[in-house]
Amino acid sequence: MSKEEETNLPCPGCGNRDLKRLISRVAYHVSEGERLEAFDPNKSQSDSFYKDSRNIGLAAKKRAQQMGADLGSGFEAKLEKLRTDPGSVLMDSE
Numbered sequence: 001m002s003k004e005e006e007t008n009l010p011c012p013g014c015g016n017r018d019l020k021r022l023i024s025r026v027a028y029h030v031s032e033g034e035r036l037e038a039f040d041p042n043k044s045q046s047d048s049f050y051k052d053s054r055n056i057g058l059a060a061k062k063r064a065q066q067m068g069a070d071l072g073s074g075f076e077a078k079l080e081k082l083r084t085d086p087g088s089v090l091m092d093s094e
Helices: 003-007 032-038 047-051 058-067 072-084 086-093
Strands: none
Touching: 032 058, 072 086
């Protein structure tokens, strides 16, 4: 379909030809490094921040980064497990 044909399309519901293009919601990927860089532990976070499992451990990683400490692969493994299945970490500690 050509651009000209697109601009002449009628609305399937009402037949009106004065249509406007709407941009739907978009999503973009933010790497963990970018999230870590932007994270401010002193700033109050919204409820959606706490509902996003990718943010689990962000404060610990940010603090370790500030101190120049390497938390190691064990920390990363535990963090990944916590992010994917939080209940399993509680079971493991009992």
